Each structure stands twice: as C-alpha cells, then as structure tokens.
Amino acid sequence: MVIYLSNIREPHLASGEINMFKTLLVEDSKHFRQLLRDSLKERFPEMVIDEAEEGIEAMKKVDSLCPDLIFMDIRLPGENGLELTRRIKGLCPDVRVIILTSYDLPEYRETAQRYGANDFITKGSTTMEQILSMVKSISADVGKPL
C-alpha cells in the first residue's frame, strides 16, 4: 500500500486546529487508549487527539492528521509497532514517535532506536506525570507549546 503524506492536506480539521499540537494514539487496548486520551485531554484541553487500533488505520491517520506526536504500542494486530514506526519515520521523519510498551528489554530499546523512535517508555515503570511532562516538552520543541 502506498500512502502519500502531505503536510498541507488536512481536510477534516477546522481551520483553527491547523497549528494545534496533534497527537495520534496507536494502541489496541481500549482501556489504555481511553486512559491516555483522558489524561492528555485533561492536561492539554486544546490538543487534537486521534486514535488507531492497528497499523493500516494508523497509516491512514498519519496521512490525514499529520500528527506532531505518536504514542506507539508494540503489540498490535498485524504489523507490530516497531515495524510501523520504521515505516512512518521513513515517510515522515519529523513526527515524534514515543514507544509505549510493557516490555522493558534492551533488545526492544535498541530496535526502537534503530527504527527511528524518539523515545521508549515502559508502562510499568513510568508515571502519567512523566508522560505528560514529556509531551509538554515536545510541544515546545515543535513550536506548538501546550
């Protein structure tokens, strides 16, 4: 499947949202998506948040939303989050990808880094506060401070 990414075409967004910080949650667990969405929305009400449960949907959302940040789970139905990160970063190198996983193993970290992920955090040992400060700092980096 060939997906053409464009930074100009953002048809579903309201004009005011164009410069807003946009986050895509790629996660197959409904509970976890809900948790992340709730936490982000609560702290950053102006943030545009979209979700994808698996790779194909994620690629479509990357194309249409052009997110600034992606939270990426590794275990997904079909293509895994590491492979997906490699594809996304190949097409869209500027997007920040944070791998958010349960597996805290050096092999996962090395692979994530090799495939272009910007950060690697584990669900077991990271608090939501840490995640939220990470998001805040990234938003400042990309010039869309939250």
Add this chain to the structure above:
Amino acid sequence: MKVKEDEALLRTVLERLPVGVWIVDRQGKLIHANPAAQTIWTGVKYVGIDQYGEYKGWWADTGMRIKPEEWAAARAVMKGESSFEEEVEIECFDGTHKTILSSAVPIRNDQDEITGAVIVNQDITERNEIQRRIGATVAILDLFAKKQARKEYLEAIVDLLCDWSCCRCTGIRILDKNKNISYEAYTGFSQEFWESENQLSIERDQCVCTRVVTERPDPQDLPVMTPAGSFRCNDTSDFFAKLKKEEKARYRSACLRNAFLSLAVIPIRYRERVLGTIHLADEKEGLVPMKTVDFIESMAPLIGEAIHRFTLEEELKDSEQRLRQLSSELLLAQENERRRIAREVHDSLGQLLSAIKFRVEGILLRVEKSGNKGTAELFKPLLPLIQESIEETRRIQSDLRPPILDDIGILATLSWFTREFQETYPAIRVEKKIGIQESEVPPILKTVLYRITQEAMNNIGKHSGATLVTLSVQRTRDGVELVIQDNGRGFDLEEELFQERSRKGLGLTSMRERAQLSRGSFEIESNRGKGTTLRAIWHL
C-alpha cells in the same frame, strides 16, 4: 581258479558300484551295463557305435545333440581318447531327463592295442537341482537384501522367473485391499493384454488367476492343478477344446486369444495366506513342465516372505509418516496455542493492569494534592502490588512464548534468553557466537531454534554442573547450524535414551523431533565427565 575268483569279485564290485559302468568291446559295441547304469538310463540297449543314436544326449554346455561318434565310448575305442567328467543332459528310455557326468578310458592289451573301453556315468541330476535351488534361493535373498521397495524387488524377481522358466511372458500379481490382483511387475505381456487383464477382481472376475488366489479351483481346473495349488497347462488349446460350453464361460480366455499355449499360475503364499500369483505364459507349448513349476513352487514361499516384509515395511513407513505429520501438527498447534494465550494474557490482563496502575497513580496524585495525605498513604502500598502483577503477567507471557520472538526475531530472542539464563545460573558463563543475519534464518526455523536452545540450556542449567556453555548459530554453505556445547558432567547417552522412554529424561527426543520435523538433522555427543555437544543442522 584264481581267475574265476577275480572275475566273480569284479562282477560283485560292478554290481554294487553306485555309479553306472559300461563296458564296450574293441568295435565299440556295448557289452555290459551294471545295474546302476541301467537305473540311470531306465534300461539298456546293447548296440554298436552306429546305433549309439538310440541313446539321446546333449552337451550341457552347448545344448548340442551328441552324435554317435561323439559319445565318450566311441572316442575311447576309435581314438584311444580318455575323457573325464563331461556333463551331459540325457533323455532316459522312459522319457525323463537327467544330467550325468560321463568319463571313459580305453582298455589296452599287452601290445598296446585297444580292446575295449570302460565308461562311467554319474547321475548328478539331484545334485544339480539342489545347486540350482541354492543358487535361486541366494538370488532371491540377494535381491531382497539389495532392493529398497516391493515393486523394485518384484521387477527383479520377474526377470529371474523369466530366466528360470524360459517363458516369454512373466508377471506377478499382488492381491490388494480392494481384492484386486493387478500386476505389480511383469515382462513380455502386450500393452493390450495388460490393459484388459491387469485389473482383475477376485470377487467379480472368474478365471485361472482369480481361482488360484482364492484357492477355489473349478472342477474342470482340477486335472491341471498341482498339489500345491498351481494351474499348469502345457497346451491350453487342447485343454480348452475339451471343455463344455458352460465350463469355457468360467475363463476370460485372454491367454488363449494371445495364443499362450503354455500357461502356469503359481500361488505366492505367506504362511497359509495367498498374497498373489506368479503368471508364466508362452506361445510355445510344453514350456511349463512339472519340473519347472515344482521348482518355482519351491521358491514362491521365499518371494511371499519378502513381499510380506516389504508390505510391512511400507505400512510402517506410512504409519511413521502419518505419526510424523501428526507430531508436526501437534507441535505447531501447541506453539500457536501458546502464542494465542500469551497474547491474550498481554492484551487483556497486562494492559488492564497497566491501565489500573496509571489510574491509581492519578488518583493518588489528586488525593495528595487535595491535602488528604493520610488517605494517600493508605492506598500507596497498592502500587507495588500492581507493579508486581504486571511483572508476573509479563513472566507468564514470556514462559508461554516470548513476545520478542515474534516482535524482533530469533537473534534478539537468543540474546534475551542467554541474559536471563545468566541471571538464573550465575555460575555458568555463556559464550554466544552468532554468525548469521536475522534475514538469513527462515521464519519456520526461528521457533525451532529457540525451543531447542531453551530445552538444551535449561538442561545444562539444571543438570550439567557446567561452568561454561557455548551457544553458536552459524550460517553454513547451504543452511543453518546450531551448536550448544557445555563442559559439564555429561551423561550416558544410551541410559538417557532409556530414561526418555519412561518420560523422565532430558527431552532429547523432543529436541530431536523438533529438528527432524523441520527437516534438520540432530546429533548429540556426551560422555560422563566430558561435557555434552548438541548439534542441529538444516540444509536449506
């Protein structure tokens, strides 16, 4: 007086000698034949050289008829020639055939004139027949040892039978599960004959071949049936002509239409069961004499034994193949099931616990911010419990099937596994030698490589007492090689394999099974006190 005594003694000796002795006079006329000579020839004719033709004989080596002047007696008196043990096929006066050894010496007087000759005949028919049977037995056994499959064996047997019987057409029918008796091997029969006669059913069809297999000859068959149950007819045209119309209907007549005047159908038995038949046929009449059929009947049990053994072997191979298939499917099913449960554990329990952890953290933060520190302190001990549950879920998942194997690959899995191993068994140093790229390992081998390594290393950790393990995965010229070597106490392989049968072993059988089911070879070397080396090789 002395002469008379000598003569009487000579006569007694001649009468009692077990070999045939002939005496001829100076003209070559037969003047004496001892009883053994008369027994060999079933009679005697006291004739001169010009009538030697009444004695029918053929040179065994060339098959040429012996002319009167060629008989040893004639050569002895005419040329003074001695002959020694010349092999001759003879036709006795009663029409039977025998093989004899013939020797002759001329008798000379004081003036060195030939006054006659003595000829000695030794009947070697039985000896030859025994030798022939031994030779045939050896040939049949030799083929059995050399041939790998039943069909190949029977094709070679058909050639032998053709040779022994001198019949142009020879075939072997084998009774199958569907009660058909098709030719498993044949020679000489035309394509047309084969097409019409190959698929005979012992239930639907009636002819000589089917009745020999069912051992239920018709009354009209009986005159040409041998005591061993063979049909033997040296002139089918004559046999058939004498049958009544309704009797003729009990034959398919294909042999007759093909002008096979000589026809024999000999049962091949294993113990009491008929497995098939030997079919001999030739256009010439008289090619299936009792001697030939009797000989083949005596060889048929050997062929039956071989057929039985080949059939058993083939059934065993089939059953082994099915077992292997089943084993392979079971392993695959087990692996898939492990993968499914591991995923389920991660997706439901693992994710839920992570979500709970974040929620509890969030709540605690809020409670703390609201100044209710006492309540926060009450709930804080929950967090390590939740974290432990997450960790436990991850462990269960990895034990079932490490997710890293599917997420990253075998090389990362081996790296993770050896690290974990090292943590569990700190006294054992692990040296890892990887000479292969992830992309060079076929996906189907990844699970096998991991499972064999897991089994072998766990054995080493638990039982070997080793201090060093070398784990090597290399790309070879045409495949992949896995070697796991330790310097532990080793074990007695035979003893271990015995233990395996009682399911107490080290899982050598299961490692071997995994390797072989993925078309690899598996070998293990171990000696007490000298460590163990396990090697699995796949040629791709």
